[in-house]
Amino acid sequence: MDDSNPRRADHPIDPMFLDRWSPRAFIGEAVPEAELRRMFEAARWAPSSSNLQPWRFLYALRGTPHFDRFLGLLNESNQVWAKNAGALVVLVSKTNQTVVQDNKLVPNYNHAFDTGTAWGFFALQALRLGWATHAMGGFDKERAVIELKVPEGYRPEAAIAIGRRGDKSALPEALQAREVPNARNPQADFVFEGGFPAV
Numbered sequence: 001m002d003d004s005n006p007r008r009a010d011h012p013i014d015p016m017f018l019d020r021w022s023p024r025a026f027i028g029e030a031v032p033e034a035e036l037r038r039m040f041e042a043a044r045w046a047p048s049s050s051n052l053q054p055w056r057f058l059y060a061l062r063g064t065p066h067f068d069r070f071l072g073l074l075n076e077s078n079q080v081w082a083k084n085a086g087a088l089v090v091l092v093s094k095t096n097q098t099v100v101q102d103n104k105l106v107p108n109y110n111h112a113f114d115t116g117t118a119w120g121f122f123a124l125q126a127l128r129l130g131w132a133t134h135a136m137g138g139f140d141k142e143r144a145v146i147e148l149k150v151p152e153g154y155r156p157e158a159a160i161a162i163g164r165r166g167d168k169s170a171l172p173e174a175l176q177a178r179e180v181p182n183a184r185n186p187q188a189d190f191v192f193e194g195g196f197p198a199v
Contacts, residue, residue, distance in 0.1 A: 024134060028163070029062075038129060053114070054095075054108055055093060075140075095107060119157075
C-alpha cells in the first residue's frame with residue numbers, strides 16, 4: 001500500500017482493497033486495447049445468478065471517434081476531468097431472462113447485483129495492471145440508450161473512466177481537495193448478526 005494512502009483496515013485483508021480508489025486526475029495516456037481486454041476478461045469471471053452474466057461493457061478508446069461521443073454523455077462536472085481518461089466505458093445490465101421451460105421472458109431480479117460484481121472484478125484487475133478507474137452515476141442514461149443503441153431490456157448502470165493517475169494539480173481547484181482515497185463506514189454500521197437491529 002502507498003504510504004500516502006490514509007486507509008487502514010480493521011481486519012487483515014489484501015492491500016489491493018485499500019489501494020483501489022476512484023481518482024479524477026489522469027494524465028491522458030491511452031489505454032491499449034489489449035490491457036482493456038484483460039480487465040474485461042476479469043469481469044467475465046465474476047459470479048452471476050444462474051450464470052446469466054447480464055453485464056455488457058460498451059467502450060471507447062482515447063484517440064478514437066467514439067471517445068468524444070462517450071465523453072459527451074457524461075455530466076459536465078465529470079467531463080471536466082474524464083476528458084483526460086485513457087478509455088471510457090458504459091456498463092449496461094440485461095434486466096430480464098428467458099425461463100427455459102416455457103421460453104418466457106421474465107425480470108432478472110439480480111441483474112444489477114451481478115453487473116456490479118463484474119465491475120468490481122474489472123476495477124481490481126485494472127489496479128493490478130497499474131490503471132486507475134472511476135465509476136460514475138453522473139451521465140445521461142436516456143441519451144446513452146439512444147446513442148449507444150442499447151436494446152430494450154437493457155439498462156445503463158454506470159460510466160467508467162480508466163487511466164493512469166496524474167497529479168491533482170491538473171484538476172480544477174474545487175476537485176483537488178477531493179483527490180484522496182476516502183474512508184469507509186465501520187462494519188458496525190452494516191454487519192448485523194441474526195437480522196437488523198431494533199431501530
